Amino acid sequence: MNRLRSLLQSSEFVVFLGLLAVAGFFALNSPVFLTRFNLLNILLQSSIQGIVAIGMTFVILTAGIDLSVGSVVALSGVIMALLLHAGVPVWAVLLLNFAFGVLVGVFHAFSITRIGMAPFIVTLATMAMARGLTMVLSDGKTIFDFPPEFEFFGAGQIGPIAVAVIIFLLYALLAELLLRGTVLGRNIYAVGSNPRAAALSGIRTERVLYFVYIVSGFSCALAGLVLTGRLGAAMPTAAMGYELDAIAAVIIGGASLMGGKGTILGTVIGVLLIGVINNGMNLMNVPPFWQSFLKGAVIYLAVMIDSLKNRQREG
């Protein structure tokens, strides 16, 4: 009984209802929306955003932020493209790519914990630096022509399901298990909720921060791999604005920018909500400028409902 009530009151459930409502609206207004092809397509399109948003969830849980994600995804794509063209074998390219993602995270965490810089500023700087490097390395041009075993991660299919979708869902599952079920996961919530109490309780808060920024960097590298494979090309302008969609998805999913609150399940639902809105509006031929406006309005609405609900509970 109690479990049921807490489920019904959870942020995730409310967003899930929102997702159903929006999907219902599109289903009534577009004959194509509910087809299997379209639903799988939504999942596929959400998967790259979703991988980035999972990394963002870790960071936001500690009351941090990672604005660099879009640029890092693009830089990861260009780095892999250049390595492939230089004749480096695919397995080594993957390895180097992930190492690059981890390195970005280490750089962020070092700047935040050791130098004492604010996460917003550090990652704003890397956002610009990574985008700049992307342009420099690619000379502003799109790079394509990759081996098929490389493109498998973004464009491959296993049965009817795209490999990208499988990667996204497995990654989400792994992340949720880590956050819910491990000491490290609990410590992430604690550091976000009250860092001073966390340290005095014996939590090595610096290590926790290193971990979450590394997860975010790694997620960008993974998303870069999937995106480049899917497009069959590394574009220096790829993944523009991903940081904002990722943050929006995390917040829609019930997380708090103050840290200590949020789940991967919520983020996944948030990502799907944004994906459904994008897809539905395209199907209904909503002009792009209005799409942006409507998406913003939905984000506002979702967060407003959650805030009102929380205020009621306090009161």
Next chain:
Amino acid sequence: MPAPLLETQDLTKTFPGVVALNKVSLRLHAGEVLGLVGENGAGKSTLIKILGGVYPPSSGRVLLSGREIRFQGPKDALDAGIAVVYQELSLIPHLSVAENVFINRLPRRGVLVDWRRLERMAREVLAEVGLSDLDPRTPLAELPIGVQQSVEIARALSYRARVLLLDEPTSSLTEPEVENLFQILSRLKAQGIGILYVSHHLEEIFEITDRLHILRDGRTVAVLETASTHEDEVIARMVGRDLGQVLPEQRGQPGEVVLETRGLGDRFLKEVSVRFRRGEVVGIYGLLGSGRTELLKALVGARRPLAGEVRLFGRPVRFSHPHDAARQGVVYSSEDRKGENLFFGFPVWKNATYQAIQIGRFVRLGVPQARAERRAVAELAERLNLKAPSLDADVYHLSGGNQQKVCLAKALLSEPEVFLLDEPTRGIDVGAKLEVYQLMAELARAGKAVVFVSSELPELIANSDRVYTMARGRVTAELTGDAITEENVLKHCLEVETA
């Protein structure tokens, strides 16, 4: 008879599932101090929050000088002349003292803040609370918590309030500061200000109040003239039963030295040499800024010592983080429950096991075993008489005393050999205090080393086998047995001040 200055009529407040206040009618006259007493959860804080405009009442009325008033928020209450000093500080750490006092009301010259006038105004108000020596430009965070509380009282005074509500104002003040506060209150009283005074310290209540309003389970159970009642009657009314004032009788047997320091020093501490034995409760007493909290933090590695050494079981140790200390059986429990000890928004059981899971208790292969944790917390909650709606309840919603018990549970569940407890009875009610004393004695009997900091002399003296006094970062005396008297303790805290 004139209308009372402040009156409530059948004031009721319900929260989902709880009636926090049940038809409470209270009268506060101009120029009197009315004590509001009751156990944890009796409804004192709720009443204060309604009067301070934080909560709207569910039903009932509030009258100021006979006229009904309704508040939309705390600012309305302030404008009406009702100022509140809450138990938990509501100041902004990185702003200066002056800015904190006059926040929202900074004097201006044109569009800029008139810093000189601000400083002058702040000095005037600070003098009223005996802080005339304090530079108003000092960042608040640099002050000890007790001085911060005085600043908060100064801020309340600065509103020229007609009604002053004080919620546990002395919970972090030392004796001289309490005396100082009482002088201020007497002055305000003479000026015709009505003061509602909430406290768990019955001695204080008897010293400062004219009348007493006693709450139990959200209802008024008695309104008494302070002069014609006595402590036992008040306690009996509060708890609804007779409570023998039991202090722990049985003491532990002092055994081997577990933890000791030799010439420990850092930016604040100077040549601190102390030793703690098994089976012993050691009290540490010092005025604000004496270094008592700093010492405990240095012992667990939350501060880096620059000189001297720490020995655990005779072996030199260098904890670089409280994590290392916890692993080796030394834990610190902070006095600042909200800021440094608990995770508000998280359930009771998770709060209670946060320290334990860091050192591998209840953990298998990096995975905390929630079932084992809950069982252990449930057992401990029973033993500590911890009252919570459920173990899943948000720790934020518990009363101060029950929050403190969660803090103690957190320390206990990591099964240390040395307990460093900073003000473990701060802001909690009589019943809960007795339980904390019992627990400390029990731990000592079980062979643990128990160290506690206290600002309350009677409790320090009644519960310590040995006392260290501190002043200005130094240990000024070690007292044992009959030498532990109020006079002695105070003398050793003050002598350095005058030297």
